[in-house]
Amino acid sequence: xxxxxxxxxxxxxxxxxxxxxGPVISVRNLEKKFGEHEVLKDISFDLFEGDVVxxxxxxxxxxxxxxRCINHLETPTSGQILYHGYPLTKDxxxxxxxxxxxxMVFQQFNLFNNMTVFDNCMAGVHKVKKRSxxxxxxxxxxYLEKVGMAPYVKAKPHQLSGGMKQRVAIARALAMEPExxxxxxxxxxxxxxxxxxxxxxxxxxxxxxxxxxxxxxEMAFARDVxxxxxxxxxxxxxxxxxxxxxxxxxxxxxxxxxxxxxM
Ligand code: ADP
Ligand code: MG
Numbered sequence: 001x002x003x004x005x006x007x008x009x010x011x012x013x014x015x016x017x018x019x020x021x022g023p024v025i026s027v028r029n030l031e032k033k034f035g036e037h038e039v040l041k042d043i044s045f046d047l048f049e050g051d052v053v054x055x056x057x058x059x060x061x062x063x064x065x066x067x068r069c070i071n072h073l074e075t076p077t078s079g080q081i082l083y084h085g086y087p088l089t090k091d092x093x094x095x096x097x098x099x100x101x102x103x104m105v106f107q108q109f110n111l112f113n114n115m116t117v118f119d120n121c122m123a124g125v126h127k128v129k130k131r132s133x134x135x136x137x138x139x140x141x142x143y144l145e146k147v148g149m150a151p152y153v154k155a156k157p158h159q160l161s162g163g164m165k166q167r168v169a170i171a172r173a174l175a176m177e178p179e180x181x182x183x184x185x186x187x188x189x190x191x192x193x194x195x196x197x198x199x200x201x202x203x204x205x206x207x208x209x210x211x212x213x214x215x216x217x218e219m220a221f222a223r224d225v226x227x228x229x230x231x232x233x234x235x236x237x238x239x240x241x242x243x244x245x246x247x248x249x250x251x252x253x254x255x256x257x258x259x260x261x262x263m
Contacts, residue, residue, distance in 0.1 A: 022085055023048050024180060024211055025070065025102070030079035032065055039065050041235040043079070047180065047213060052206045054222035054243070055215045057232035058258065063215040066232070067182045070213070071104050100129060103178035107185040109165045111157045117144065117168050118153040125175045136175075143171040147201050163194030170201055181205070183214040219262045223247045231255045 023046035032040040039062045047053060055063050068074040070081055072088065072095045080087050083098055111120050121144060126136035144150045147167040157165055166186055173181055183202070187195040199221050206212065206225050216222055222229050222243060229246045231239045231254075239246055239255045250256045 021049065023082070024051075024084060026080075026082035026085070027066075027070065028080040028082065030066070030069060030081070031077045032062075032069055032074060033077045039235050040069065040076075043235075043237055045230065045237060045240055047211065049211055050209050050227070051211055052225055052227050053213045053230060054226035054228075055213065055230045055232060056217070056219065056222055056258070057238075061232045062235045063232055064184050067104065067184050067213065067215060071099060071102055071182060073104075100176060101178055102180045102182065103173035103176050104182045104184065105166070105169050105173050105186050107189050109157070109162075109169045109189075111165055111169060111172075113157050115156070116153065117149060117155050117157075117160075120157070120168060121172045121175050124172055125177075129176060139177070140171070140175050143174040144168070146174070147171045148197075161194055162190045163197045166190065166194075166198045167201055170198075170205075174205075180211045180213070183212065183216070185215050185217065187216070187218060219247070219259070231258060233258070 025047040027043055027045050030040055030043040031038065043066060045053075055066070057063055065074060069076050072081075075090070082088075083101070088094060088098055112123065115123065118140060121140035122136055125131050125139055126133060131139075141150060144153060147170055149164060149167050149171060152160065152164065152168075157168070160168070170186075186202070187198050190198065195218070199218060202212070202214065203221070203225050214222075214226070224243075226243050228240060229243045230237055231246065231250075231252075233254050239250060239252050241251070246255065247259065250259060
């Protein structure tokens, strides 16, 4: 593996050698209102190193708002987001440092359309993180290779398929060497035949131990790849469980009802 991330800690290895280090991110009693509309209601969960948490739920249940609050693209109305146990303050420096550790991949890719694939990757690591040109080039090429997009460094986004654009967006996020990657429906804007290539990149990252939170409608992916699946409905976390449990033996009627739509 060319990743620096720790190998996924298996249960057996955990018993033998794992030193408990506490959650990377802790969401504590998070609430978010837009005016009178309460979109997130008392959301709490922990994200540990190596976790791959998939968030599922109907459109409008608050999934994107939750990711946006975690990444401080939205300001929570109340509650806390802790990063390695420390509450995030609202000053720009702290938030920027946090954002460089917690990357985000969007449904609509958010690539710069006037820039090449390579420059899109460089934008974060060279321009924002201010790493040297040599280092930035090396790391961008490493991750473009990883997602199979190295042959397209000189292409502009309009020359690429949706699946290719999303793989470039993932490489760009990885080049920032984040500790956590957040994905908001990364395959929802793709033609069906391109969903697989993006999911397989994400599956590989999961196997290599990258800590991720993935909002998705791909139920088979959530069941097979997540270490925990969270079902959200109407601004609440209804169920947060290992995927075997949540998909095969859901505790809540609302979870069963939601899952039955995919059968
Ligand atoms: P999901 O991602 O699960 O589809 P969202 O988090 O996008 O859900 O939205 C949850 C609710 O919050 C929706 O009712 C949506 O209309 C509302 N909402 C989201 N963003 C805003 C905003 N910036 N201003 C007002 N309402 C918003
Ligand atoms: Mg959404």
